[in-house]
Amino acid sequence: xxxxxxxxxxxxxxxxxxxxxxxxxxxxxxxxxxxxxxxxxxxxxxxxxxxxxxxxxxxxxxxxxxxxxxxxxxxxxxxxxxxxxxxxxxxxxxxxxxxxxxxxxxxxxxxxxxxxxxxxxxxxxxxxxxxxxxxxxxxxxxxxxxxx
Numbered sequence: 001x002x003x004x005x006x007x008x009x010x011x012x013x014x015x016x017x018x019x020x021x022x023x024x025x026x027x028x029x030x031x032x033x034x035x036x037x038x039x040x041x042x043x044x045x046x047x048x049x050x051x052x053x054x055x056x057x058x059x060x061x062x063x064x065x066x067x068x069x070x071x072x073x074x075x076x077x078x079x080x081x082x083x084x085x086x087x088x089x090x091x092x093x094x095x096x097x098x099x100x101x102x103x104x105x106x107x108x109x110x111x112x113x114x115x116x117x118x119x120x121x122x123x124x125x126x127x128x129x130x131x132x133x134x135x136x137x138x139x140x141x142x143x144x145x146x147x148x
Contacts, residue, residue, distance in 0.1 A: 034052075064085040085127065
């Protein structure tokens with residue numbers, strides 16, 4: 001059952017950026033609040049993300065679990081790992097922004113709210129440790145009316 005939800009989630013929101021020359025994929029979880037942060041090639045504009053949350057690139061890098069210099073070097077900022085981490089953060093914030101009352105409140109939840117189902121870890125710590133998939137599954141479960 002959980003595997004079917006993960007596969008359905010992966011089909012709804014691809015995590016890899018589009019190949020050069022390909023049409024940008026539709027990011028359902030990012031569409032509403034964050035669509036302007038994605039360029040025509042499917043790459044997330046790191047500076048725009050940082051600005052939209054009132055953070056420096058260093059603060060954003062810390063939030064997603066990367067070295068602070070990573071987001072200042074173009075080649076590293078466009079690397080698949082970096083783009084994936086930022087995309088995961090935006091997907092999670094996008095999923096809960098309506099529940100939280102806006103993207104600022106969603107970011108506050110992301111950074112500080114312990115989640116009992118994950119041993120009291122925050123969404124931020126889960127994304128930093130590469131466990132965004134189980135967190136997305138958990139949020140899907142909640143969205144479908146499941147208990148926390």
